[in-house]
Amino acid sequence: MEDCAFCNADGDFLVVPQKGRLWITTECGRLQVSPGEVVVLPQGFRFSVDLPDGPSRGYVAEIFGTHFQLPDLGPIGANGLAAPRDFLVPGAWFEEGHCPEYTIIQKFGGELFTAKQDFSPFNVVAWHGNYVPYKYDLSKFCPYNTVLFDHSDPSINTVLTAPTEKPGVALLDFVIFPPRWLVAEHTFRPPYYHRNCMSEFMGLIHGGYEAKADGFLPGGASLHICMTPHGPDTKTYEATIAQGNEAGPHKLTDTMAFMFESCLIPRVCPWALDSPAIDPDYYKCWIGLKSHFSPEGTKDPIEARENGPKDSR
Ligand SMILES: O=C(O)Cc1cc(O)ccc1O
Ligand SMILES: [Fe+2]
Secondary structure, eight states, X not given: XXXXXXXXXXXXXXXXXXXSOEEEEETTEEEEEOXXXXXXXXXXXXXXXXXXTSSOEEEEEEEOXXXXXXXXXXXXXXXXXXXXXXXXXXXXXXXXXXXXXXXXXXXXTTEEEEEEEEEOSOOOOOOOSSOOOEEEEGGGOBOOOOSSBSOOOGGGGEXXXXXXXXXXOXXXXXXXXXXXXXXXXXXXXXXXXXXXXXXXXXXXXXXXXXXBSSSOOTTOEEEEOTTOOBOOOXXXXXXXXXXXXXXXXXXXXXXXXXXXXXXXXXXXXXXXXXOTTOOTXXXXXXXXXXXXXXXXXXXXXXXXXXXXXXXXX
């Protein structure tokens, strides 16, 4: 982007680089962002990106009408998940001089407009305020989860959330699945089979993903849209079942997956649908799933109902 800056008048970008560093110049200064870090470029900032490692790739989410914030920690209390101190903002940096053909590309109402000017927009010598681009290193995230049984909702791993007016309903949650210990007893530890009202776009920054033994590679993406059932592939399911109830503590390493989870239903654009990178056989990862249910060892259903917790589920 030589002598060129981009500006999004519509919303905020959350950029998740997967391959290659990004050297981002903004009106507030410069940020070096590596895979494993994420960066937020809020609505209205002019920025340009240099690629010191050559071609680069990653993921971008765009949100409209609100901004990212840290999730409420609820009973976790004062500390945990992403800490405010780990969000880094640029120090002021400026360049001077005549740039006869500087181009500003502005995204407005989903369309791109260009304008020419004869100076760099990165001419801000000092700034003060709290509306600013920032980056975050995902390895700083302090994950919380069960220490005895059951599988927590993935929202427990929310790094940043863009709320809606409805409490608890996110326009976009940015959730990560970082290296961590799995310790739950008598619990199916991989992501359970489910469908839900949120739409889940998942990406993989490096390593593997606990629910997909095959086929989900770094740089790839999956989309499980509102109420579409999904869960681990057959290989992961069988390997988990084969461990039985006696699996001890296990550390998940070499992994960094993430999810953009939204209450809105994204449309898949023709560019993506027609892409040669699309995997038309994805559904085959669930072929051969079979039930391992056995009534042995379960309580008599009537006794279980009478002695169980009195709720209406
Ligand atoms: O679908 C997925 O792989 C993401 C996910 C992970 C998990 O542990 C529980 C629910 C969920 O949607
Ligand atoms: Fe899911």
